[in-house]
Amino acid sequence: MSTLTLTRRRGLAAAGWAGPVVRRLGAGVAVLWAAATAAYLALLLVPGDTVDVLIADGVDTPERRAQIITEWGLDRSQARQYVDYLVRLLHGDLGRSYVLQRGVGDLLATQVGPTIRLALTAAVFGVVLALVLALTTAGRRSWFGGLAGMSELVAVSMPPFLVGLLLLAVFSFTLGWFPVSGDRGFVSLVLPAVALGLQISGVLGQVLREGLERALEEPFAVTARSRGITERRLVAGHALRHALLPAVTLTGWFVGVLFGGAIIVEAVFGRPGLGQLTLSAVTGKDMPVVMALILLSAVVYVTVSTIVDLSYLLIDPRLRRSG
């Protein structure tokens, strides 16, 4: 696009945002639809009668069967069933768990809070630790930098459950500083969050440091230094933004680590949350809950990757061009 046309447009379009934003949101909707369809196909493909599948280990009575047939519209045509299912989803109706005898929406609502608290605390812990490590050690060939690099490697290679068990052994059983299990406010959040966030801080710290060091060798860094600015200002004003780009790419992976890891960490620390719910739903073949969890993870991924893509545009103006 020529600079001339750029001057003629205003607002979002002028900044070259409109095109990418619309494309990204459209793609997000398409992915959600695909996930919903995949969940539906999973239900159809499970061997056996759909009513049997939905009941699973729940109580099997003729009334229950009739209820399922009306709720899922199983007496209607296949196409109609599928459309009804999508319409129900659009209304926010996730169906009922016939095993637990509760609405799936309710179930998720009670379990999602603790998991989000855990994931966010872990993420904040991981990001802050990574930033501190990267900023204090980038470009410095000191023993401290080497030590940080080593400990990052250790953090990356330790699975969360192992970290969790070690933390429990030291801080709960030996020192007694933190509760062993349950969900009793922030105190009981500390150890699980550390167990979950440590892996993230290891990877993120390495990526950030590499990005910082690469940016500090670019020609623009030489130019910036030639202006007489301090090294700290060079990092804060120039290099950090460049280092953030590859780090932001990893955010999608973090979400995977956080939610996957949460299942294990919740088990280790005996915390309520989606982890427990997922485990029981999968082992109990509770299809409505499993389907809702598929959808939930799709929503989380789509939201996160949309935010990631849009934050690229925010960080790197060179990507805003195609309108």
Next chain:
Amino acid sequence: MSLIEVEDLRVAFPKAGVQAVRGVSLSIAEGECVAIVGESGSGKSVTARTLVGLTGPGATVTAGRFSVKGRDALRFGQRGWRRLRGRFAGLVLQDALVSLDPLRRVGDEIAEVLAAHDVVPRAGRAAKALELLEAVGVPEPELRARQYAHQLSGGLRQRALIASAIAADPPLLIADEPTTALDVTVQAQILRLLAARKAQGTALLMISHDLAVVSSIADRVLVMKDGVVVEEGPTARVLSDPDDDYTKLLLAAVPSAASRGTRLSAIATGGVSLRTPLPERKVDHGSPVVEVSRLCAAYGPRKVVDDVSFEVHAGETVGIVGESGSGKTTVARLVLGLMTPVSGQVRLNGTPWSTVSERERRPRRSSVQLISQNPLDSFDPRYTVGRLIAEPLGGPSRERRDRVAELLARVGLPADLMTSHPRRLSGGQRQRVAIARALAPQPQVLVCDEPVSALDVSIQAQVLDLLGEIQAADGTALIFISHDLGVVHHISDRVLVMRDGQVVEDGHVDEVFFLPKHDYTRELLGAVPKLVSAEL
């Protein structure tokens, strides 16, 4: 008083085992323009950066004397250097696209200098940045200050970079290859801007690989080679009457009208410099090898080649000149059959080429080969040199080894390079490998797209000589694309001047370059920096 005085400056990078600068003495007086000229690896950039304390990590700097503004720079700490950078000396690097922070607005980049030295109070910095942009000739400064480097044209962003270097009004401006990535007309504008700064009393230190670029502006020239100054003196004297053999070689290696038909490299030195002729080449004026007729091509709605026609005969060289975006490379892609024209056609050996299907084209592809600007990008990084050259022959094999060795010998490379990886070769060696690969299928046409633009002048001379020899021996037709009018004048028989996808002028190269009819050709020729002693 001298702004900077350095005696016996030595810079080494002990970890890499490199002695980049080995005993350079240099002084820059107020308002003076000094130029350091040399090829890559000569230590000219390292010298320039050392003068502002930016030699880089792991470097050891020693000097007999190193005084900046009368103070001993060897005793400066980081803080001492920081106070001088931007305030005492501004630095302009090549290619503002990467030398300005691509993620920051141009105005913020300029304001950064003002903030670092607190030249202007915070509230006035944005206005001062606009003023500076205006002073370096950037139109619509309000708009440009809000934009990013990639949104500005090459010339504008180089001006913005200069604006950031002069923001704190330093008495010295160090410009490291400030015009290297620019088109010739834009280069002329930037040189005028630097000359205007000099006229206002700013001292300049210009670093360049191009003697012609500095000759118009520098009072004194230092010629550097392998970390040592081999010649130093007033610009006019160094250019017209060089003492040192290396300076003579550099001057003689510059291609021009006067060097046509002669070798550029390895001229006789020691008092007399005589050019030796290249072997005679015969142009077959019968039927042309390549016929391009009324060719039009577009990327989407944008027309990039508009009604271009020309012919190339066996043994002939047709040059295509023009600035970036003029459609030169698209013409190359069309001739190579890598792109389908919107209308018009390319014929090869009298038979259709651009209009036939790829299946019909493939068996004939060996007769048209490409030599590009950056050979490394055109090599599979995992291939060895031997495999790269054997590929067009049908892949590496025992029997083809001899043929590969033969091709390497033709381009002046030893056969034992076969097992090397291209990344480990020098720029000149890489381009030779690219030429050997292009020669492998015995092509009738070589399309050369800026083949020497990334090379030092002495290496460029060798590669141009090599192309001349090949053409004389094989009768290959050459399409030679370049932005460098001197190179094109040296090598071409006929030339096309392109602008905005159209050929504005064509004809015999002497006619077009000595008696240009079109205004644009005149503008291009007028913008070329002239070397005083080009007719050496």
